[in-house]
Amino acid sequence: MIEETKNILDEIQTIIQQKPFDYGTAKDLIDGLDLEKAPIELEGILLDCINNEDNDARVFAYEYLYNFDSEAVFQAALLGTVDDDDLVQMCAIEILGNLAKIESLPFLEKALKANDPHVRCFAAESIGFIDTDEAKVILEKRLDKETDSFAKVGIYSSLYSLGEEEMLSNIIVLLDDSYHLTIIRSLRVLEDCINQANKEMIKSSIENLLERDIPISVKDAAEIVLEKIKRE
Template sequence: MLKKTKKILNEIKTIIQQKPFDYEKAENLISELNLEEAPLELENILLASINNSDENARIFAYEYLYYFDSEAVFQAALIGTTDDDDLVQMCSIEILGNLAKVESLPYLKKALGDNNPNVRCFAAESIGFVGTDEAKKMLEKQLDKETDSFAKVGIYSSLYFLGEEEMLSNIIVLLEDSYHLTIIRSLRVLEDCINQANKEMIKSSTKNLLERDIPISVKEAAEIVLEKLKRE
């Protein structure tokens, strides 16, 4: 291991053990590592932190465990779906979506019934990545009772990518939602949906959105979609 890498890992390990956990300092250190070639030593440090009493340390651990795909990480992510902290839950759910193992479905199904719509949205997206018939039925069943617009983005997008192309219209309707984060997440989904068959529909809807009085964050997200449309 390179001397510099070892030094960074030792510093991260020290910070994680300190109270309170300095998230910003740890994040600055980890940014100096090549996470695409993340060393095993980092995985071990992060795995040792998933039960840390400091919620920020746990969030940090799960956020960066996303870059690993071992069985130990998978098991840690299953545990994280039941954490008391919503951000830990969402990071764990993202890991499960990235690993896309059918064994995660019972845990994701439980998260799909969480009180927090953000958790439900993330769970729906990860269930979509698993992509089995059982996963699809899970999403369709949740759609029948889901009332929150943000959570619906996750369900609509997963069902769309699982072959239900009619869900694209539902995503576009969410551009008229009153909650700006729902609109932003819908725009990000539309950015990934663009193809020759739907590009004009997405372009028209996005331009209509820009004609409204919208927050800067929404405007920026819409302009990103239009830029991608120009390149298609």
């Protein structure tokens, strides 16, 4: 390990041990590392941090454990799905989606019933990466009960990725939702769905959205997707 990397890791470990945890400084330090070649020592530091009493420290740990794929990280992510902090749960759920192991399905199914609809959305999206009939059944059952539009984005997008193409129209309908984050997440999903068969329908829907009085954040997200469609 080069000296510069060792110094960064030592500083991160020191910050993690301090109270309160300084998320900003820790993030600046870790961003100085090449996370595509993340040193195994970093994984150990982050794993030691998942039981930290500071919520921000645990969020930090799970956010960057995403870069590792060991069994220890998988087990840590399973544990994170039942953390008291919603952000920790979402970061842990994203790890499980990235690893896409069928063994995580019971934990993700439980997360589909979380109080926070954002957690439910993330859980649905991660289930979609586990390409099995069981995953599809879990999502379909939850869809019958789900009432929150943001959570529905995750269910619709995953069922679409699992072969239910009719879900695309459901995602487009959410562009008319009253919750701006639902619209923005729907736009991001649509961006990933674009192909030659559906791009005109998506393009038309986004153009209609831009004609309405919408928040700047929604407008910016819509224009990004529209520009991508025009380039393809």
